[in-house]
Amino acid sequence: MSKSSVYSWRIDPVLKQDLEQAARTEQTSIAQLLEQIVQDWLYKKSSPDDEEVQQRLHEAASQTFGAFRSRDSKGSEKVRERVRAKLRQKRATQRPD
Structure with a gap:
C-alpha cells in the first residue's frame, strides 16, 4: 500500500519504549x-x-x-404412540385388498 499521509503525535516516553519493545518483539x-x-x-x-x-x-x-397448547396434558409423552398409529393407519389405507 502506498503511503502518502503523515500523522504525528506526542506520547509518554514509557509508552514509546513499550511500543519500541513490541516492534522489536514482532x-x-x-x-x-x-x-x-x-x-x-x-x-x-x-x-x-x-x-x-x-x-x-x-x-x-x-x-x-412459546408453548403448544393442547387439551391433552400427556400429549408430548404420547407422540411416539400417536405417530406409529397414524403410520399404521396410512399403510392400511394404501394396501390393495
Whole structure:
C-alpha cells in the first residue's frame, strides 16, 4: 500500500519504549506496528460486538418462543404412540385388498 499521509503525535516516553519493545518483539517497524494496531482497532469498532450480535439474534428468535397448547396434558409423552398409529393407519389405507 502506498503511503502518502503523515500523522504525528506526542506520547509518554514509557509508552514509546513499550511500543519500541513490541516492534522489536514482532520483528517489525514501529510504523508497521502502529498501522496494524490502528487497523485492528478500526475493524473492531466497525464490527458489531459479539454480545450485541447475540442479543439481536436472541431477540429475533424470542419472537418464536412459546408453548403448544393442547387439551391433552400427556400429549408430548404420547407422540411416539400417536405417530406409529397414524403410520399404521396410512399403510392400511394404501394396501390393495
